[in-house]
Amino acid sequence: MAVITSVVYVDYLPSKFRWLPRTTAKINSPPPILISTNPLHVNPNNLKELYTLCHHSCHRFPTVDAAGRVEPVDLLKLRTAISHSSIVVSVFTKPEFLEPQSSISNGIGGEWIRNLAPVTLENGELIGFGRAVTDMALTASIYDVMVHPTLQGRGIGRMIVQRIIRMLTNRDIYDIAALCTDNERFIPEVLFFKACGFGDDMLGSTTMMYTRPPSGYSKDEQMISAGRKLLLIPQPRELSR
Incomplete structure (x- = not known):
């Protein structure tokens, strides 16, 4: 199966070095990140940890323990899913950007220099993921879009979906689905995909x-x-x- 890959570094300079005045910087803007579409850049063990942190399951009906935690994803199946996905988007940032924003902006000395350095695969931590399965000609479906809980609500999830859509539409694929449910528990997921441009099927089709x-x-x-x-x-x- 053909796989499209690329690596993009996004906004790696701290706010004090951006051309916009610091007063215009949004508190909820994403930290410096690296976006990769190379499946080889995804460590399945790290991805499994992200599934757990995001309370995300690959199953429609996951087993839940007494504490309300979903069962861990099967590592072998996860490896297989990644290898058979047509598009894989992973997002990395440095671990220090998972800390409160104030502790980063106030860093001095060597800590300040480390914050200035761009995010790389070597110093980055997996904090976002999404994948798509497609026939590479007509249709596609998006799965497993997730962002580290500390960084949710800062536009990273939308970046992942936008990257997937751009890679699909560049191949003239516009029949793109994202499976959602009207269950109250998943309302945030539905609202998220609506914000990314998804909506009810104009043909009124129903998932079977x-x-x-x-x-x-x-x-x-x-x-x-x-x-x-x-x-x-x-x-x-x-x-x-």
Whole structure:
């Protein structure tokens, strides 16, 4: 499967060195980041940690423990998903930019110099991710867009989606889907994708999930009602400690 890759350094100078006056800098602007579209730049172990931090699961019906935490993503399946994704976008920043903004702006001496240095793969930490699966000609779907909780609400997620869309439309692919639900728990996700330019399908199509007749599934599986659909889900599993 063809994979498109690139690396872009974004806004690596601290605010005091930008041409705009410091008074115009937005508090919620993103920190210096590096955006990569090379799947080889994603360490699956670090990505698994990001899934956990973002409370994000690859499963529609994840197993949840007593504390409300979703089950960890399967590392082997995660590696496979990355290798078979047509587009992978990862975002990095230096660990110090995950700290409160005041502690960074007040840094002096060697700390100030380190803040001035651009973000690289060597000094950066994975803080954002998104991927797309496509036939590279007609259609595509976007999955697993997430940003480190400390940096959410600062435009990084939108950068990820915009980069994916630009790479798809450059290949003349405009049938792009992002699977969302009207469940109250996922309202922020729906609002996010709407802000990125997504909306209801003008053709009124409805997502349909694979199902089997009752005689076709085992005692370890069950069917549940989800709106107008019946979904097949596996028997809940206990999380390993």
